[in-house]
Amino acid sequence: MLFLEYLKSVGLESPRSGDEILLADGSRATLLYNPTAVTCGVAEQGEESLVVVYDQEDESALTFDLMPYSKLSLVEVFLAGAKARCRVLQQAGSVCDITSIVVADAEVDYTVDMNGRGASNVLRSAFIVGGEEHSKLNVRVNHNSPDCTSDSLVKGVAGGKATGEFCGMVYVAQDAQRTDAKQTSRNIEIGADAKIITKPQLEIYADDVKCSHGATVGQMDSEAIFYMRQRGLSEKQARQVQIEGFVREVVLSSDQLGEVLAEELTHKLEIL
Amino acid sequence: MLSIKNLHASIGEKPILKGINLEVKAGEVHAIMGPNGSGKSTLASVLAGNEKFTVTDGSVEFLGQNLMELSIEDRARLGLFLGFQYPVEIPGVTMANFMKMAVNEQRKFRGEEPLTAGQFLKLMKQKSAVVELDSKLTSRAVNEGFSGGEKKKNEIFQMAMLEPKLAILDETDSGLDIDALRIVATGVTKLHTPENATVVITHYQRLLDYIVPDFVHVLYKGQIIYSGDKSLALKLEKEGYDWLINDYKE
Numbered sequence: 001m002l003f004l005e006y007l008k009s010v011g012l013e014s015p016r017s018g019d020e021i022l023l024a025d026g027s028r029a030t031l032l033y034n035p036t037a038v039t040c041g042v043a044e045q046g047e048e049s050l051v052v053v054y055d056q057e058d059e060s061a062l063t064f065d066l067m068p069y070s071k072l073s074l075v076e077v078f079l080a081g082a083k084a085r086c087r088v089l090q091q092a093g094s095v096c097d098i099t100s101i102v103v104a105d106a107e108v109d110y111t112v113d114m115n116g117r118g119a120s121n122v123l124r125s126a127f128i129v130g131g132e133e134h135s136k137l138n139v140r141v142n143h144n145s146p147d148c149t150s151d152s153l154v155k156g157v158a159g160g161k162a163t164g165e166f167c168g169m170v171y172v173a174q175d176a177q178r179t180d181a182k183q184t185s186r187n188i189e190i191g192a193d194a195k196i197i198t199k200p201q202l203e204i205y206a207d208d209v210k211c212s213h214g215a216t217v218g219q220m221d222s223e224a225i226f227y228m229r230q231r232g233l234s235e236k237q238a239r240q241v242q243i244e245g246f247v248r249e250v251v252l253s254s255d256q257l258g259e260v261l262a263e264e265l266t267h268k269l270e271i272l
Numbered sequence: 273m274l275s276i277k278n279l280h281a282s283i284g285e286k287p288i289l290k291g292i293n294l295e296v297k298a299g300e301v302h303a304i305m306g307p308n309g310s311g312k313s314t315l316a317s318v319l320a321g322n323e324k325f326t327v328t329d330g331s332v333e334f335l336g337q338n339l340m341e342l343s344i345e346d347r348a349r350l351g352l353f354l355g356f357q358y359p360v361e362i363p364g365v366t367m368a369n370f371m372k373m374a375v376n377e378q379r380k381f382r383g384e385e386p387l388t389a390g391q392f393l394k395l396m397k398q399k400s401a402v403v404e405l406d407s408k409l410t411s412r413a414v415n416e417g418f419s420g421g422e423k424k425k426n427e428i429f430q431m432a433m434l435e436p437k438l439a440i441l442d443e444t445d446s447g448l449d450i451d452a453l454r455i456v457a458t459g460v461t462k463l464h465t466p467e468n469a470t471v472v473i474t475h476y477q478r479l480l481d482y483i484v485p486d487f488v489h490v491l492y493k494g495q496i497i498y499s500g501d502k503s504l505a506l507k508l509e510k511e512g513y514d515w516l517i518n519d520y521k522e
Binding site: 224246 | 320321323343345347348349353354356360362363364365371373375377381430434
């Protein structure tokens with residue numbers, strides 16, 4: 001089931017911002033549908049769950065303000081070439097979990113400001129571009145306070161004549177001691193005309209920090225293809241399984257929403 | 273079942289197999305031993321169709337077909353199984369899903385209906401018992417984060433699921449502790465029938481205490497230089513290869 005079909009299946013025939021989605025585990029998420037400009041605060045010790053869907057080529061600017069010890073779970077799905085800026089401001093002890101799926105030539109920008117001690121941020125993103133598409137994803141995490149952790153994993157797949165760009169930045173301010181920051185970019189180019197551009201960067205002014213970043217751009221893993229074919233899968237099937245597994249890792253979860261996101265990714269891979 | 277005649281193969285320009293001759297019949301167990309770098313793993317890879325190697329001469333017949341003309345997957349679907357020395361990790365693909373695809377592809381090849389979800393789960397439960405594989409592993413990504421022992425058990429589990437005619441086990445015993453070795457080796461013997469055949473590639477006699485071979489071959493510099501029965505493995509364990517390979521040293 002693809003994302004818009006999923007919304008229909010939970011009763012959202014013509015989705016609107018503010019609609020509630022009842023998730024399979026009984027929890028609820030609020031839908032934002034092609035938002036233009038939204039500022040959303042999460043109260044102290046409060047919890048929010050949001051699902052943002054873009055299926056129009058609009059521009060949008062979202063700001064999330066996380067009060068101390070609040071929690072935000074944010075899922076963003078880009079089905080069309082939107083230009084979206086998302087800003088997350090995190091106060092002390094707040095926890096933010098972002099999953100972002102891009103299957104169109106969107107330009108997406110995440111800026112996270114860790115403004116209070118002990119905040120944590122996890123971002124998982126996958127982009128898949130094909131044909132003549134060109135997508136851009138920027139992730140900037142500013143560690144402005146001590147004892148914060150951030151972990152960003154971005155996976156990219158480009159096929160056809162498409163280009164996928166990732167630009168990452170982890171900034172650690174001078175007094176943001178004991179920062180633990182990780183940023184990883186993993187990519188696969190399918191065919192000679194596909195292109196991935198990845199630029200992970202670190203800018204560190206504190207001395208007691210644990211920061212790592214890494215980027216890889218690869219082709220398919222021929223040993224894994226051989227392994228799967230040795231068990232009886234066709235070459236085409238093996239390639240598809242491998243690449244599906246590669247992107248599915250960012251949404252690999254047992255919940256229904258994760259499954260729908262994974263299917264959206266698989267669908268895009270099939271039409272690459 | 274398998275008939276290898278004068279098989280030559282190279283990697284790039286470098287010849288590795290230099291005239292292998294081997295006959296394997298249904299119901300037989302063959303052990304291939306030999307010092308490092310003699311070409312044992314290459315032989316296994318070439319039979320499975322690994323495209324890293326080029327076959328430069330000779331012929332291989334498997335169940336009446338010219339094996340070298342078949343794709344990797346068709347060799348597998350005909351019933352050739354390779355137990356990998358280094359099983360490959362496939363992130364994001366669960367073991368259960370992977371096996372379901374493999375089993376059903378092989379069934380399709382034989383003109384059989386795919387298994388239903390229920391039949392498949394039952395089969396998986398039954399076969400994972402053969403190697404005492406922790407059932408949790410089947411819901412994890414293929415080989416990802418598996419210990420050395422779990423990876424090897426997982427190879428034999430897959431063999432049990434696919435019921436091959438010919439299983440070639442490439443150093444299935446390497447990196448196993450004594451308990452895991454016993455489980456893996458008894459798993460292999462449980463799967464042995466008069467209709468199938470097993471070729472085990474190994475460095476150590478201890479595996480052959482469980483999997484008793486009908487024939488033991490010594491591979492050296494790309495050729496089988498000596499064959500014998502199971503007592504040969506014991507002699508090699510005691511005396512090493514020197515008495516055999518002295519004549520072949522340059």
